[in-house]
Amino acid sequence: MSKTTEAIEKAVQAVLVQRPAEGEEPTARQRRELDRGYARILTLIAPRIRHFIRQYGLTAHWEDAEQVCAIAVHRALQTYDPAKAQFTTFINWMIRGELQGLRFRLMTDQRPSARKVSATTVSLHALVGNGEDETEMEVAIEEESALPLTEASASNYLAGSAIDALLDGYVAHLRAVGLQQLSRRTRVRRDRVFAPDDRPRLKINALDPAEVSDLEQRIARNRALVEHRLFDLPAAGHLLDDPSITKERVRQITKRAVQTMAELVAKDPRFAVMREVAGGKRLDGSAGAPIAPTPARPPRVQPIMPDRGERQPIPADQHDPTRVVH
Template sequence: MSKITIALEAAVATVIENTPQDGAARSNRQRVYVDRAFAQILKLIAPRIRHFVRQYGLTAHWEDAEQCCAIAVHRAIEAYDPAKAQFTTFVNWQIRGELQSLRFRLMTDQRPSAKKVEATTVSLSALATSIDGDEISPEAMIEDEEAVFRTEAAASDYLAEGAVSQLIDAYVDQLRKVGVEALRRRPRPKRAEAALRRAEGPRLRSATYGIDPAELEKLEAKLARDREIVERRVFQTATLDDLSLETGVTKERVRQITKRAAKAIAEIAAKDPRFAVMAEYGQPGTPKRRPAPAARTTPLLPDTNLPHNRLASVRAVDPTTLSPVLSTPAVQQVERAEPAQLAAPAPSSASLH
């Protein structure tokens, strides 16, 4: 046997000796011995791996081929029996099998069925190239630049629909309370009311206790009709003619229902804390952006209370000739001013001496 074969047999024996037979976990010492021996095996058969990779035409997929060869070596060590064959012969067949499988997965034109139809494997990255000649990945080719905009728009529409549905529900609940209260206050014959309560039986008093179920059904039908009119007319801009034909209500009645609903929904949005953002949005006095901080006004004249400014004086100058103007009343007034008064802002045509 050659030196490489002897070294391979010794390294494989080290791996087998430090592998528990009962499936128990390796100790830290055994793990270190196995890692060192496995690295030594890969180093010894590296020329053989390079030869097989070139033989199977996988040089363009070198990293994948090396990973498959490492898996083949691992499986060969697990199934190796020294009494049947040498490790060099046994590992060759494992490496060949893994590389053949990899070639069939990467290059489908190598299969017999593909050779019959003269199929050719083409990389998806080679379908398009950039201006510089670089390959463009399929992910970049199918990238949708408007995906973010459409996603945000769909999310906005979903939130808006939910808010509209809650507003209409709150409005219908308000109409239901008013309608139930009107039915309760409606005068009925005492015998009919007593018969109705006997039919309901003894139970806890509810919001609809003592009200004829037929009248409640009529109220719910009317509320469903009004809900459809409000939803389609106020929030979906349906025409009066369409609503009148589909609901059987006159156009004037539809106009009155929508007008009353719009006013009530606006009041609900203003009072209900759930719709506080909707009530504040778009108002004339509500700023859409945070106001910018106010600019700091720095006085033009120095602080006369500081020791190094106590001897300073202010004199006006002529803007055209930049010469002092000594005879104006303004100059005399400034010269007679107290030091505390000189700290106030002055015209830009003043100079310090």
Template sequence: MSKTTIALEAAVAVVLENTPKDAAQTNRQRVTVDRAFAQILKLIAPRIRHFVRQYGLVAHFEDAEQCCAIAVHRAIEAYDPTKAQFTTFVNWQIRGELQSLRFRLMTDQRASAKKVEATTVSLSALATGPDGEEISPEAMIVDEDALERTESAASDYLADGAISSLIDAYVDHLRTVGIEALARRPRPKRQEAALRREGPRFKTATHGIDPAELEKLEAKLERDREIVARRVFQASTLDDLSLETGVTKERVRQITKRAAKTIADIAAADPRFAVMAEHDRPAAKRCPVATPAATLLPKADLPHNRFATVRAVEAAQAALPRTITVQASLTLN
């Protein structure tokens, strides 16, 4: 056994000894492993240069050197002293990494591959960016606009649900108003007598109303629903609605105008549509606070501007007019 082989076995033993599998690695162990790994690379450096020349990767020596470092890591992880020496493990790992690197950089150079014109293709080289860089398969699969489209579709779905609920509430309102109007209509005397005989326990919202009238009301409500949905929320033209529903353009305009006002009232009154009612509501204007006008007079409420004493002083000379001297004291807080 050569000195290099013995030194390799010792360095690998140090790495394995300071790489616990069931516990966290300490800082001291990490430093020891780094030093031993550097020693391993130094010992096999001539072997690495030999394999790089053998596989024709001298022009890509830095990449080949990195691949060899990876091969050493994998050889240490897979090393089993009972099967072979470390030098055998590391040789096969280095050969495999350099062979893979050569396949990624060039076509297959083996004689068997040249006979069948085989070519090794990297998945990362399938597409290139605008600057010529390789695009990874992950980048090709990931859809950058997926989140935006998902949020847009969810927003459209919620908006359609809110519109449908608003229209349903409006139609229910029209149905209630229509049934009340039909109930207030005068009935024939025979129908009134029959209702009195039946008693109050049979009375409902539609009790006593002609079923034919109810069918007409439902048909009218269905027509109004279509007009409101298409005119108010889908911006259909008056001409199209008039031709398809058989209602005049003026009547369509009246229906949609009344529906817009009623729907706005429903949205404002119903808690379910509170957000929609407040969405376009302008913010309340704040009243501007009146700022006091600038003045040259001193502020009388400040301590140093308050008079402490006022005393009248007679003039020293009789010829001088009588004056009043004001004596102020300075108060410091």
């Protein structure tokens, strides 16, 4: 046994002593000693690594070969069993396997199938040969599916953002109309108080929190129905599985949602592209006169009324005689 082999075996034994037991984390001292032992082993094996790199014809890829050899040493230290063989014998086969895999990855002409057709591995930079930037050839290679995938992803993202903005506008419109409707109903339920001059004064009550909560629940349910029926988006099951709502009611909700969102698109500048497409303009520059879009008009008021069976009649003693019904 040579002196180098003996030094390698001693360094390996020192590393194995510092290796923690299975399932335990190494201490800071153990990690430090393991790193030192690993560096010591790499220094002792360096001549052998250089020999194998030349033997496998990887001198043109020296840095990559040194890295895979370092990986081989690391894996060998983790799986080495002193009872089966010496470390120098074990590490030789580990280094050979890593270098063989690297050669097959970098030099495909070394494979038996390539030798049959006399294939030769040529570097991309050798094709240029005029001193250009080394990264230019990699950048010049175009992936055929990259542009369609990028455009499809951008289109999906913009479509999703437009859908979210439309739904947010639809919900804001429903909330505004619903609160306005509740405020009108609240004015009817008001108390009569008398001033010192015995003239009646009207005192308007505040909105009922229960009614506001019920309104928010109906708005959330309507949004879930619109997302599921119009845009085929997943929604919470408890919002869709409402036994108190019929199919005809769902159809009416979605129909009104389409009308409301169309009117929002007609007046909101964020949806100018949608408005042009809906109005018939040609956005691709093709021949033909563009069709003028429909003039924008204010959104139609669609009050959110309670579902059938939820509407409560107004008591006769709380009727407002001054209220005008159109």
